[in-house]
Amino acid sequence: MADWSTQRTMLAERLAAGRAHAKGKAVAPEALPAFLEAVLRPGDRVCIEGDNQKQADVLAVALAGVDPTRVHDLHMVQSGVVLPAHLDLFDKGIASRLDYSYSGPQSARIARMLFGGKIALGAVHTYLELFARYFIDLTPQVALIAAVSADREGNLYTGPNTEDTPTVVEATSYKSGLVIAQVAEIVDKLPRVDIPGDLVHFVVEAGKPFYVEPLFTRDPAAITETQILTAMLAIKGLYAPYGVRRLNHGIGFNTAAIELILPTFGEKLGLKGKICTHFALNPHPTLIPAIEAGWVEQVHCFGSEVGMEDYVAARPDVFFTGPDGSLRSNRAFSQTAGLYACDLFIGSTLQIDLEGHSSTVTTSRIAGFGGAPNMGSDPRGRRHPSEPWLKAGAEADPESSPALRRGRKLVVQIGETFGEGNASLFVERLDALELADKLKLDLAPVMVYGDDVTHIVTEEGIANLLLCRGKDEREQAIRGVAGYTEIGRARDAGMVEHLRERGVIRRPEDLGIDPLDADRSLLAARSIKDLMLASGGLYRPPSRFRNW
Amino acid sequence: MADWSTQRTMLAERLAAGRAHAKGKAVAPEALPAFLEAVLRPGDRVCIEGDNQKQADVLAVALAGVDPTRVHDLHMVQSGVVLPAHLDLFDKGIASRLDYSYSGPQSARIARMLFGGKIALGAVHTYLELFARYFIDLTPQVALIAAVSADREGNLYTGPNTEDTPTVVEATSYKSGLVIAQVAEIVDKLPRVDIPGDLVHFVVEAGKPFYVEPLFTRDPAAITETQILTAMLAIKGLYAPYGVRRLNHGIGFNTAAIELILPTFGEKLGLKGKICTHFALNPHPTLIPAIEAGWVEQVHCFGSEVGMEDYVAARPDVFFTGPDGSLRSNRAFSQTAGLYACDLFIGSTLQIDLEGHSSTVTTSRIAGFGGAPNMGSDPRGRRHPSEPWLKAGAEADPESSPALRRGRKLVVQIGETFGEGNASLFVERLDALELADKLKLDLAPVMVYGDDVTHIVTEEGIANLLLCRGKDEREQAIRGVAGYTEIGRARDAGMVEHLRERGVIRRPEDLGIDPLDADRSLLAARSIKDLMLASGGLYRPPSRFRNW
Known part of the structure; x- marks a missing residue:
């Protein structure tokens, strides 16, 4: 038996x-x-x-x-x-x-x-x-x-x-x-x-x-003016026109800059209550000023963040907390929320190729994926409409019957044309491909695939890939925001100008943004200490972030 | 304050x-x-x-x-x-x-x-x-x-x-x-x-x-020979060549027939251990013979099924059970498993149009979606390869670089060309569109979208939509398995024959299946009583299913 x-x-x-x-x-x-x-x-x-x-x-x-x-x-x-x-x-x-x-x-x-x-x-x-x-x-x-x-x-x-x-x-x-x-x-x-x-x-x-890494803490002191400019572009050129209320921010200084200029730049644009009200997000310290200014209705967290425990416990209207008063995080549910309930994912990456594929892999490092591929993908099982989602879907496919046309999740890659170590963000060929060859992997470790990416934001402007018709337009739209990198310099200037006329590429000036306004004074907190003060002393930064 | x-x-x-x-x-x-x-x-x-x-x-x-x-x-x-x-x-x-x-x-x-x-x-x-x-x-x-x-x-x-x-x-x-x-x-x-x-x-x-509906119980006595034929086609024409081990079955007699011929038809083909080993599935009574014959390694369940409690408790190697010995189901995790960990979803529907969109909506009924749109969609955030997934991806896009080519989930619609009440499964226009008009919905209630469907199985054969290049081929592939319905009769016979030569359409004879073999004797259980006996008396069917 x-x-x-x-x-x-x-x-x-x-x-x-x-x-x-x-x-x-x-x-x-x-x-x-x-x-x-x-x-x-x-x-x-x-x-x-x-x-x-x-x-x-x-x-x-x-x-x-x-x-x-x-x-x-x-x-x-x-x-x-x-x-x-x-x-x-x-x-x-x-x-x-x-x-x-x-x-x-x-x-x-x-x-x-x-x-x-x-x-x-x-x-x-x-x-x-x-x-x-x-x-x-x-x-x-x-x-x-x-x-x-x-x-x-x-x-x-x-x-x-x-x-x-x-x-x-x-x-x-x-x-x-x-x-x-x-x-x-x-x-x-x-x-x-x-x-x-x-x-x-x-x-x-x-x-x-147990050991915990404070991975989601970004010191506002290290945010550059270029990052502030990309943040302004994201808010005025994406969050505002699409009306993005439910979203996830990837790790990084670019997204930290967005969080920190909501109560200044965002406030001036009259966007409070209209964007960034619901997040699937860890308790980022850089979100404190926006929370305190009443921008954020609700945040569901994958995990916690070292030093944010007391602050979160004191803001139960915003965070999920237990009967003991402290945060209840849950990675599985927050990833599900990031996949199906958010209209936008924005994150930075190390390399973007001419099809818009992006990867954080270099030839000698395998960082893995974490949550980005899940949140940075278009959830085709989604059946509930929202304004941003419908608008993005209509841009991608204006010809089809609206009732049979699905929306699209906004998947945004944001970064400076020259990143860390002055390396170009834009490349002809991802290092991930070389790694896949060497390790004989079936698939190259691509973080976000080009067909899921809807926008690329750099200091040179926003490329809206939803509006591109065909591979060539897509390539030129990417080159058109790639600045002085080799990829950017090899652009077809006429085609890029044409894409700009069609609104596929939007420069800061097209959005009424003066790059000279991208000043650190826009940051609602300019240091870890500012964040602590903004929290009324509830945020207790780990010692490595304290320099006072 | x-x-x-x-x-x-x-x-x-x-x-x-x-x-x-x-x-x-x-x-x-x-x-x-x-x-x-x-x-x-x-x-x-x-x-x-x-x-x-x-x-x-x-x-x-x-x-x-x-x-x-x-x-x-x-x-x-x-x-x-x-x-x-x-x-x-x-x-x-x-x-x-x-x-x-x-x-x-x-x-x-x-x-x-x-x-x-x-x-x-x-x-x-x-x-x-x-x-x-x-x-x-x-x-x-x-x-x-x-x-x-x-x-x-x-x-x-x-x-x-x-x-x-x-x-x-x-x-x-x-x-x-x-x-x-x-x-x-x-x-x-x-x-x-x-x-x-x-x-x-x-x-x-x-x-x-609390009240529970035995929704996933299908009486084998009601399974038709046409349904057995579609089940044979699915096993020999899809499960076997793709090597599908991790999957989900939708509700219905077509999928019940698949479950019931695994230990007979599937056994004869030598497929045991090669297909259908891991399921995200409720404890379908019709799965009992396959479990007893040692086909099924593991099943994770969304919910339970009335009468299956003792059987599940006696098969803890297969099912997830608690320290008390009884099933632990979990809809959120099983849906997540169906989305990201399964290589195939197969289900039946009420209407399929010429683009492959399908819907269970009629003009006077809104049944809602349940889980099908989630499991019947291609999860673009998936990053782990498997044989079926890679093969499907290669069929859809043979030209692209393998390392940058994602796989595809197999999403199969199965049914008879004429369904309940002799209504055609294939339609020019989904009733869902009329409903969307009447109710002023932003989106028509489409269950599975055409761009996610990879195969359609009817008694006339299998249409492999992955192999179709362009809208016309897709339409003719669908017409080519639509039998004597109006949609089927309006096919371009030459083009359909050409698609068959290319293997886009496969008839029973192309797969070495004689429709005359589609006999009820293939069913490992032919009645609810048979299921009960196969379970060694552990399955206790609800009284409405007992007629002995």
Whole structure:
């Protein structure tokens, strides 16, 4: 007779083996290596929780310390490959296969290891896509997760950094997988229950908080006047005419500049309440002035941001908060919101080619995707109309019958023609293609595809790709905002001028913007200290951002 | 000084007003009308939980019984408009605005009420899209939800029908909204905790289970030989050559036939383990024979299915189950899985036009979208390759550089050329367009758009739209499988023959399928009783499906 409970039996074995190293659900940190060797099996699919923000760091380090003769060939399925320990696993042979999303700080080392054949790569995903596969073919058999505290029954409190935890636990625990949580402390009563205890099998009291990276903090002091100019163009040339109320901002100084000139430049244009009212966004410190000025009705967050905890807790009308008063974030839902409920995604990138494909990959670094490809794509399953969405759809396809014409999400790439290290933002060929060749990838790691991009904004102007008819127009529209880069200088001047007459390209002067007005005085906060003051002292910047 | 806690204050007021009608968190059913009048405010955004399966029916009926002079102009934001009470709200003026997804059984009445101006319609969404908006601009202020049982702290046990509950509760409760749950009983200890009690404000002990519709049960006895033929075509002409392992099946007899011939026809073709191993799917009774024959590795479910509870609980290697042993479903995650982790969606429809647009709308019925538009769309944010996805992408765009070419999701429409009531499946113009005119909708209610559809399967053959170059080829490919319908008879015979030579159209004989083999003896179960027997008596069909 067929056995339909092999996974349950395996779980029972893991639980029995683990209990030999535990008191109830509690595992002492010093017992971790022996405990992990007892509960893990070679070839297990394992998720170490961690994304671009919070990390189950204590469990990651402990896993990297197990005996590779006992635990080997693990298949890691996780959002982030971020900590050195995540890659040590592969160097030591503890893990061999990898499916992941984001590897910002490890982008150089992971590229070297992929070249060296140390890692059998499944695929690089966007977050929501990897979560989706957790429920289909990449379900973790063991999950190592992170929370703030646990009670004796194993109920977990995540605090503001809930992030991926509910998703990882749901996929693992309900498929007879083992869930092990690190917490700073075990307490009698939790401030709130983020994860029910019956889904959590073991708890490690680490005695310290999990690691969190303040990835979404941008110091206003570092924002340039060119970035302010691109921000003015975005607001007056895109947000205002389309009437963009529901949106997501990618990481970066360009989008931080947009946030910081809403209460000044945006206010002068009379746009308050008409744009930027609802966000899928982490609690960016640079959003504080706009929130305080009453611009922002609601923000749903993927994760939290270090130092923003008290500010968020004091603004529950804007943020999602729990019965304990602190933020409840949720990456899966915020990514879903960014995909289906937002009319605009805007972000910066490293390279854009002549078809509008963009990538953050260089030949020696693989940063992964994170959330941008999901939010920077046109959701073809969307069925609810909105003004910006319908307008963009009509621009792209004016000939078709309106009732059968879908709208389009606005997907905007913003940047300076010459970026970091004076490298051209515009290239003939993406470095991603070279990388795909070298690593024999089926697909080049393109962040946002050209057919999803609707606008490119640089200091030279806005290229509206929705209005381009055919490949040539598209190429010249891109060249037409590429400034003095090689790509820009090789433009067909007549065609670019013609595109400008048609409004496909709009220069600052076409929008009534004087580049000389792009002054740092437009920034509602010019420093981290200003942000702190704007928050009434509620924002507590991490020490590395304090210089006073 | 600005008040940033108006929502918290409102919640405190609602809680205080509600407590006057409650004992702790418990509200007696007979106290419901007065209780609801006390906690609700005119204009509130309210979600009554309910989709195409489970319903918070007791709370829906109670809400329809409140005094409209006290509670009026509610804005209903909910997956399903399914119960008569859901529409009574609008007839009585208790509610005035509506944003929703699915209205199967109320499709005629909702159409009449929309024509009559009784409902101010926001939009008809697909489920995941509506969930997305719960976190951005359609956040419920009050949610009326349904569970199996609660404990004294308000922790909830949903049993197998978890469905939308975690999503609705997360959006409402973490945004300072009020959550009221109906349960069959209040108990001392729950079998498992699906919703932590600190998110649930009041509990109504209804004394009976919530209503559930067995929507995904198809009686094999009603499957026709034509449907078996289309199933053979789908398996041999699509699943096999593309190697489709991760997929979703829409509701209907055509897909039920596919499920039922896997262990017979599929087995003979040697496809076991090569196709149909991972599903995002409700626990369809017609999947039992394939599961028992070892075809199916894993199924993640949107909801449960009446009568399948014990069978699912006895097959935990296949299904996601909780520590109590019963199914854990989750609509949001299963829709996400259907979107991003599946390579194929196949479903039937009522009408297909010459561009391949399809719709289930008729001029007098608005059934809503449910999940099909989400799963039947090409997810452009997808970044992980798979064989079926890459092959479909290459067919659509053979000229472009492989590394920059995305794959395509296989989106298949399957049906008989003449459907129910002998109506043609193929039409010149969708009824959805007439409806959009009449109701002055911005968008016609198209279920799956032509540019997302990759294949159409009828008894006449398979049209591969990926291989069509241009509008004319597409039209003739569709006409070429439209049989003796008017659309089919108006084909350009020469062009259709040419398309067949190119493999754009494939007839049964081109695939080595003899239509005479499409016999009911191929069905691994030919009746509901057969399904029950195949399950070893674990499947307990609802009485309406029992005729023995």
